[in-house]
Amino acid sequence: MLDQAETLRQMVKQRQIEEGLAIPSCKIITVTSGKGGVGKTNLTVNLAIAFSLINKRVLILDADLGQSNVNIVIGLIPPPRYNLSHVISGQKDITEILADGPCGVKVITGAVGVTKLSNISTRARNRFIENLSSLFDSFDLIIIDTSAGISPNVLSFILAANEVLLITTPEPTALTDAYGVIKAASSKKNDINIKLVVNRINNIMKGKQVADRIVGIASQFLNVKIENVGYLLDDPTVARAVREQEPFFLAYPRSKATNCIYHIRNKLINMPDNGTGHHGITEFFKRLFKESE
Numbered sequence: 001m002l003d004q005a006e007t008l009r010q011m012v013k014q015r016q017i018e019e020g021l022a023i024p025s026c027k028i029i030t031v032t033s034g035k036g037g038v039g040k041t042n043l044t045v046n047l048a049i050a051f052s053l054i055n056k057r058v059l060i061l062d063a064d065l066g067q068s069n070v071n072i073v074i075g076l077i078p079p080p081r082y083n084l085s086h087v088i089s090g091q092k093d094i095t096e097i098l099a100d101g102p103c104g105v106k107v108i109t110g111a112v113g114v115t116k117l118s119n120i121s122t123r124a125r126n127r128f129i130e131n132l133s134s135l136f137d138s139f140d141l142i143i144i145d146t147s148a149g150i151s152p153n154v155l156s157f158i159l160a161a162n163e164v165l166l167i168t169t170p171e172p173t174a175l176t177d178a179y180g181v182i183k184a185a186s187s188k189k190n191d192i193n194i195k196l197v198v199n200r201i202n203n204i205m206k207g208k209q210v211a212d213r214i215v216g217i218a219s220q221f222l223n224v225k226i227e228n229v230g231y232l233l234d235d236p237t238v239a240r241a242v243r244e245q246e247p248f249f250l251a252y253p254r255s256k257a258t259n260c261i262y263h264i265r266n267k268l269i270n271m272p273d274n275g276t277g278h279h280g281i282t283e284f285f286k287r288l289f290k291e292s293e
């Protein structure tokens with residue numbers, strides 16, 4: 001009886017998807033920065049775990065196509081053998097490359113060897129997108145960790161996401177580069193939804209000063225509204241946890257950094273979506289390839 005009801009539900013859902021009536025529930029957040037080494041991967045991994053603790057089904061997509069390091073920070077030892085490039089080339093199914101991270105978080109490793117999204121043939125793209133539909137219902141949240149800077153690949157991930165988490169430290173070079181990301185992204189999409197995290201601050205006052213400056217400059221010179229979602233205090237447990245290959249959120253649950261992650265998660269939950277909505281995984285990848293052209 002139950003099986004029959006489930007089959008019926010699936011049929012209705014499939015019909016709704018085909019007719020474009022289904023409301024996809026998956027939200028896609030791209031984590032990015034102007035300058036390298038400012039804390040993207042640590043934010044991605046620890047935030048993902050924080051969301052999984054409130055029963056969100058979370059997938060991390062390690063889109064740092066150069067040097068994927070989510071595996072190290074999240075503690076996937078040995079690193080997964082297969083990555084997105086095997087799905088794109090058709091050798092593997094998307095479900096075969098999902099790795100199990102802590103607390104139910106799943107991880108997909110970036111396509112090592114695929115340097116440019118725009119180099120992927122239309123046939124391979126279509127097969128890839130089709131393959132992704134099997135993931136359609138499996139996640140509530142996908143967090144994408146990118147490499148630093150505004151290469152075409154990174155910009156594609158920024159433009160295709162529902163939401164962008166831009167992380168910076170207070171260093172002048174990091175701030176200038178963060179501004180560069182806002183400028184490049186907003187020139188391509190003027191309603192871009194960028195949220196800011198200031199990392200490695202010594203106190204909240206300093207963090208607020210830095211955030212206010214970026215928000216003010218983006219508004220004044222680019223007419224872009226950036227939202228401040230919080231801070232990460234400079235905390236030696238972050239580097240210690242990286243060395244131990246365990247996310248600091250789990251290794252040091254009472255640390256300052258963990259406390260900051262809780263704040264950022266809660267702030268994100270309570271923020272409105274700014275009308276950009278959730279588009280689902282299939283739609284995301286269609287836009288991703290379109291943006292990379």
Ligand SMILES: Nc1ncnc2c1ncn2[C@@H]1O[C@H](COP(=O)(O)OP(=O)(O)OP(=O)(O)O)[C@@H](O)[C@H]1O
Nearest residue numbers: 036037038039040041042200233234235238239242
């Ligand atoms: N809040 C923090 N307190 C102390 N150290 C930190 C903090 N955040 C990051 N770090 C240090 O910075 C290093 C780099 O962090 P992470 O790998 O997350 O940066 P990234 O932006 O992903 O770098 P990349 O651009 O190379 O991908 C960490 O290994 C850690 O040593």
Ligand SMILES: [Mg+2]
Nearest residue numbers: 040041064069
């Ligand atoms: Mg990184």
